[in-house]
Amino acid sequence: MTGDRVAVVGAGMTKFVRRAQETPKELSWEAAHLALQSCEMTIDDVDAVVIGTAPDAFDGVHMKSEYLSDGCGGWGKPLIRGYVGGGTGVFAAIQGWYHVASGLFDTVLVVCEEKMSSCQPHPQAAFLTIFDHTTERPLKPNLLWIFALEMNAYMNRYGLSKRDIATVSVKNKRNAADHPAALLGDPDITVEDVLNSPVLAWPVQRLDVSPVTDGAVALVMSANHVARRVTDRPVWVEGVGWNLDTAYWTNRDLSYPVYVEEAARMAYDMAGISEPRQQIHIAEPYDPFDYKELHHLEGLMLFDRGEAPRAAADGITQRDGDLPVCPSGGLLGVGNPIAAAGLMKVAEIFWQLRGEAGARQVPGNPKRGLAQAWGDLMQVGTVVVMGV
Amino acid sequence: MIRDVAIVGAGWSGFRSVTPELSHKELMYDAAVRAYEDAGIDPRRDVDTFVTVGEDYHEGISIFDEYVPDQLGAVQRPVQSIAGEGIQGLASAVMQILTGRFDIAVVEGHSKASNIMTLPHVLAFAMDPVFNRPLAVHPYAIAGMEMLRYLSETATTPEECAAVVAKNRSNALFNPLAGYGASISIDDVLIAEPIAEPLSRLECAGHSDGSVVFVLAAGESARVLSDHPIWIRGIGWANDTFWLESRPWGDARYARAAGEMAFRTAGIRSPSKEIDFAEVDDTFAYKELQHLEALGFCSWGTAGEWTLEGGTALGGEFPVNPSGGALGEGHLLDATGLARVLEVVLQLRGQAGQRQIDAAEVGLAFGWRGVPTTAGAAVVLSN
């Protein structure tokens, strides 16, 4: 590699809430401010800014990154917004990586923000416009459909029951009870609660789904020589990968996320990982719906196809299990402000690898972790592997 | 920059005010096929990473990223979108190559402006939702206010701004791609109806549909793929404040900062001596003047006089927008900056036909995101 090694050196986030009083700019500032403070930097130390934020329809502003720019510390600086739908949060960290690894910048501030509550009467309506405007939108599709269609295909392929999948929601909402930013932490939730929640779009029930959320998360990423100066515990970006499948989602096999596998292979190759199940100690796969965590664990090759539900049932993915998965509480528990939720996963790996995760700290001094997000029309995988 | 990067393939389609026969996918496919043919590559085999540029409300799609891989040959490959200026998309691809982990990258930008029935309303939707939008003013009024302030701070005259329109639309007559070529006099511009005084209708670029695709390659690969790679010497981009309430209305400070970064990464100390010609954003006529000054091609307040005297004309000492610019080609929304880059590439290759500039060795392209933003990006290219 010609580029320098890149480390995450600071992270901060807002509380994830159903409806924040702060404007999108202010949420961005709060997260950016804490991320800089956490590594004793100021905005003057930042050479460039990366913004990640999902559909403009949520915040209700066209060219959203321009509106957010000053809240993200972008005044007078090079600023770019990358965009891969729901995969944006983890992709923003990848963009931060290539900004620094290009040799053009020493320190980059990465900010992801989403204020979904601005979209009235409900942000679900914004999702109508993700579908093909000519061949699908006239059917008045609903975002839940694609998840339900995918979940049904997954369950059918491997003969899974709702109970097999509900354990994920329970685990993550319980984990989130220890997260100070969480919207839906619940230490007492049970599988029965999930199975008895209202059916939205069978097989999807209310407690299978992550909540609509407002929030922001920020990271500070630095080149080797800066990272070693500002912290004695840099967390290195070891591998990055991303991959986008065809837009013709109705032509694909929905039971397996091949694009996640391709993204993971790219990241593992860069990180020198040949046995992911042995070499990755902690994972934050994308969990907007409970089955997605299982789907993604398989795509990431951490479990064989169709085997993730059994691993979950055996407790392997619990916070004190052999492979802790979503110790943060994930999107199901902490909340799902789309792009911010993805970057929250990267921040969680950062805190876990530094031993700063407080009550959520996983045992055993993990050395390497993975964050993954997913998005577009069930189409994109974004993966970051980090280590200490 | 720590690694050599070149443009080894260029393709385009459209550049017309309407393209009713093609969907946005088919328009992009046409441009992509040309670019890949030009570079002699197979996208399914040879390309390591793809970048596309666009904005949801320009597409009429939430998460337009969904609908880009198929027509670029990018299915199940690394693809990302940039919601930004076209040259920011180019910068993203350049950075990826600079990391050393990617050799060949593709950048795409496009416009289906003709499909947006309420473009001014969409633009207004970019304004601050609490402070500015409720005033319900046409976003071009921001350009009018900025032009007025620029004229009063620099003593630039309306005639000098109008001369930009006459020059660029005349240049466009020599550009087979350009749809807005015309012989227009300075007086024609001055008597055209005002949009937002002092800005007249003829000083605002019309819109075009189109797609531009580039293939980029790292040094060794570029030399293998192309007999005539166009080298990316430096690149820079920057934002100024978004607040209407506190921006510098006379000076395009974002262009100054973007230019400084591009010149720094290119190792250029004296832009006016080391660069032979430029394609700079002219979405509004006065913007060309403001951008030329901010980029350091002439001193503050002198670009108007320079233009009126013919210094920036096709045969002048420093040709500006030989393609006709956005005034001559039409504004391609997020792809406008890439259209500026395309002309620089064609000029450096000696493929600019009747508008070819003699001994063009180093050129600059500059793109601006348009009102109400203060974001711009610059790239220096050379043989």
Added chain:
Amino acid sequence: MEEFVYDSVYLSSDDFREGRVLFEMWEPNARYAWDAGVAISRYLQGLKAAKLIGRSCPDCSRVLVPPRMFCESCFYPTDKWVTLRDTGTVLTFSRCYITWDLIQLEEPQMPAVIEIDGASSGMGIMHMLGEVDPEALAIGMRVRAVWKPPDERSGSITDIAYFRPLEE
């Protein structure tokens, strides 16, 4: 860990009802007339004539639906229109109790991905199921398009009212 979390201000529904917070409402005026293009225009014309049309790739020989002018897998121009049958197989389905704008439904909508007969394996389109007990739905079920009457067809995907189970 708390030091990394900003104490953002949470608003409740009461805050809005009782006017304790101020806000600005705006309805975006964003209207579009998308060019359907070569492939989808022909597809829509086919629908108006109660036909499903695909397009085949000379390189990989797949018959693609919805039709497209290029094969995304081979990156090669497609070259033949293919009339498909209006029958197919349910690849996956849902029973959805809320509409896209969150209106609760007593009777569920039944969206499905339907593999169309005559297209290549796995080539599905999204549409609705009807004339069937929601609880009787199954993956692998065979279905047929129910077309709207000719005078109600406009060249839209909704020219098919829904797909219903096929009696074979």
